[in-house]
Amino acid sequence: MATRPMDFLNNSLEKQVLVGLKGGREYRGTMKGYDMHINIVLQNAEELKDGEAVRKLGLVLIRGDNVVFISP
Amino acid sequence: MATRPMDFLNNSLEKQVLVGLKGGREYRGTMKGYDMHINIVLQNAEELKDGEAVRKLGLVLIRGDNVVFISP
Amino acid sequence: MATRPMDFLNNSLEKQVLVGLKGGREYRGTMKGYDMHINIVLQNAEELKDGEAVRKLGLVLIRGDNVVFISP
Amino acid sequence: MATRPMDFLNNSLEKQVLVGLKGGREYRGTMKGYDMHINIVLQNAEELKDGEAVRKLGLVLIRGDNVVFISP
Amino acid sequence: MATRPMDFLNNSLEKQVLVGLKGGREYRGTMKGYDMHINIVLQNAEELKDGEAVRKLGLVLIRGDNVVFISP
Amino acid sequence: MATRPMDFLNNSLEKQVLVGLKGGREYRGTMKGYDMHINIVLQNAEELKDGEAVRKLGLVLIRGDNVVFISP
Amino acid sequence: MATRPMDFLNNSLEKQVLVGLKGGREYRGTMKGYDMHINIVLQNAEELKDGEAVRKLGLVLIRGDNVVFISP
Numbered sequence: 001m002a003t004r005p006m007d008f009l010n011n012s013l014e015k016q017v018l019v020g021l022k023g024g025r026e027y028r029g030t031m032k033g034y035d036m037h038i039n040i041v042l043q044n045a046e047e048l049k050d051g052e053a054v055r056k057l058g059l060v061l062i063r064g065d066n067v068v069f070i071s072p
Numbered sequence: 073m074a075t076r077p078m079d080f081l082n083n084s085l086e087k088q089v090l091v092g093l094k095g096g097r098e099y100r101g102t103m104k105g106y107d108m109h110i111n112i113v114l115q116n117a118e119e120l121k122d123g124e125a126v127r128k129l130g131l132v133l134i135r136g137d138n139v140v141f142i143s144p
Numbered sequence: 145m146a147t148r149p150m151d152f153l154n155n156s157l158e159k160q161v162l163v164g165l166k167g168g169r170e171y172r173g174t175m176k177g178y179d180m181h182i183n184i185v186l187q188n189a190e191e192l193k194d195g196e197a198v199r200k201l202g203l204v205l206i207r208g209d210n211v212v213f214i215s216p
Numbered sequence: 217m218a219t220r221p222m223d224f225l226n227n228s229l230e231k232q233v234l235v236g237l238k239g240g241r242e243y244r245g246t247m248k249g250y251d252m253h254i255n256i257v258l259q260n261a262e263e264l265k266d267g268e269a270v271r272k273l274g275l276v277l278i279r280g281d282n283v284v285f286i287s288p
Numbered sequence: 289m290a291t292r293p294m295d296f297l298n299n300s301l302e303k304q305v306l307v308g309l310k311g312g313r314e315y316r317g318t319m320k321g322y323d324m325h326i327n328i329v330l331q332n333a334e335e336l337k338d339g340e341a342v343r344k345l346g347l348v349l350i351r352g353d354n355v356v357f358i359s360p
Numbered sequence: 361m362a363t364r365p366m367d368f369l370n371n372s373l374e375k376q377v378l379v380g381l382k383g384g385r386e387y388r389g390t391m392k393g394y395d396m397h398i399n400i401v402l403q404n405a406e407e408l409k410d411g412e413a414v415r416k417l418g419l420v421l422i423r424g425d426n427v428v429f430i431s432p
Numbered sequence: 433m434a435t436r437p438m439d440f441l442n443n444s445l446e447k448q449v450l451v452g453l454k455g456g457r458e459y460r461g462t463m464k465g466y467d468m469h470i471n472i473v474l475q476n477a478e479e480l481k482d483g484e485a486v487r488k489l490g491l492v493l494i495r496g497d498n499v500v501f502i503s504p
Contacts (some may be wrong), residue, residue: 002301003113004318005327008349013074020343021140022354023094032075038327038351039077041108045143057090060143061080064109064351066094068309071333071348085146093212095166103206104147111149111182115214120181129162131216133152135208157218163286167238175218183221183254189287201234204287205224207254207280210238227361237428248363255365255398261431273378276431277368279398279424282382290445291464296493306489310498326471326495345474352495354455359477359492372464373434381500383454392466399437399470405503417450420503421440423470426454
């Protein structure tokens with residue numbers, strides 16, 4: 001059975017995800033919500049550089065056009 | 073319960089937020105309004121570079137396509 | 145009461161504004177008009193670099209997709 | 217009375233304008249036409265670099281997404 | 289018979305694909321889903337640099353506007 | 361009488377045009393067709409760098425979002 | 433008779449084409465399909481750098497927003 005992009009996002013709700021952005025920044029946190037533009041809301045989010053946490057952001061909205069990938 | 077991106081923005085009204093833009097500039101201020109493009113209006117806004125306030129802007133409209141993240 | 149982006153623009157009509165563009169250029173002038181793309185018309189506009197006026201443009205139309213912020 | 221972006225363009229018909237593009241190139245010529253994307257047609261157009269005419273283009277269509285500003 | 293882009297994507301379901309992104313990063317994995325924006329879901333995905341696997345991502349959603357090419 | 365962008369393109373059919381792209385590349389050829397995105401088809405097209413023909417392409421489709429200007 | 437962009441693409445079906453992308457990469461292959469975004473499917477595709485084949489990709493989908501030109 002196919003897992004379409006919106007299925008993937010729906011299945012990721014309340015789960016830990018890694019979000020890679022253009023330019024290489026990454027965020028890790030719990031997916032609390034999304035919309036069809038792939039704008040996403042993370043909880044307990046940390047900003048990573050080269051895999052290291054560099055800042056705690058708590059709740060954060062990431063605008064979809066910055067997103068390269070999302071992975072559990 | 074999910075917190076969709078528009079819920080996040082609505083919950084942030086009248087609260088202090090940090091807004092990260094493409095290129096690394098950041099703004100801190102009180103969220104006064106937003107729309108579906110994630111254009112946002114901040115009050116008592118300060119422009120930050122490397123976490124330091126470099127300019128006071130008071131009321132400011134930020135065009136949504138520049139936004140990377142918004143966080144309380 | 146919320147100040148949505150279009151409210152902000154409407155409230156700025158006939159007032160002095162500072163407009164920051166992608167790449168760092170800034171314009172200062174009197175807001176004469178706008179539209180939903182945040183295309184804006186300034187009167188008595190000056191182009192600024194590093195806060196210094198480098199050129200007088202008089203009336204000027206700025207295409208919205210260049211805009212980063214608008215502030216009184 | 218407000219001068220909206222489309223009013224500005226309409227008022228500029230048959231007048232001399234300066235058009236600034238992303239990347240810094242500028243064109244000067246007589247505005248012969250435009251559309252809602254701010255695609256514009258100039259007559260007797262010259263390409264400028266650092267304020268100096270570097271090429272005569274005669275009639276020219278400039279695609280709107282390159283435009284930063286238009287000024288008389 | 290023509291193979292339109294959406295046919296190509298549909299034919300690639302459950303198959304191994306190589307996905308090239310803007311900036312040169314590449315992903316290899318099993319295509320589990322896609323949508324009309326060419327957002328795609330890969331399973332058992334690996335991130336490649338210069339043809340070498342540099343990271344295992346498992347299931348991953350890649351946002352379509354980053355995609356340059358997809359190939360079996 | 362105004363010459364709107366689509367009038368300009370229609371008047372250019374079967375005529376020699378110079379097409380400037382983002383990044384500075386230019387093409388010269390006979391305009392054979394266009395659409396509302398300013399995608400254009402040139403015949404007997406040559407690619408130019410610094411005004412010199414560097415490659416003959418014959419018939420060529422240029423995607424509109426690359427176009428900066430079109431001139432006879 | 434005009435050759436509009438979609439005519440050009442339709443006439444290119446089953447023919448050898450050269451596809452130039454933003455950033456300078458080029459692909460050569462047989463056009464198997466396309467859509468209105470100029471997403472295209474090539475068969476027996478080769479990736480070229482400076483005119484030299486650097487990789488064989490077989491069947492490949494190229495996302496339209498990367499395309500600069502397509503030529504027989």
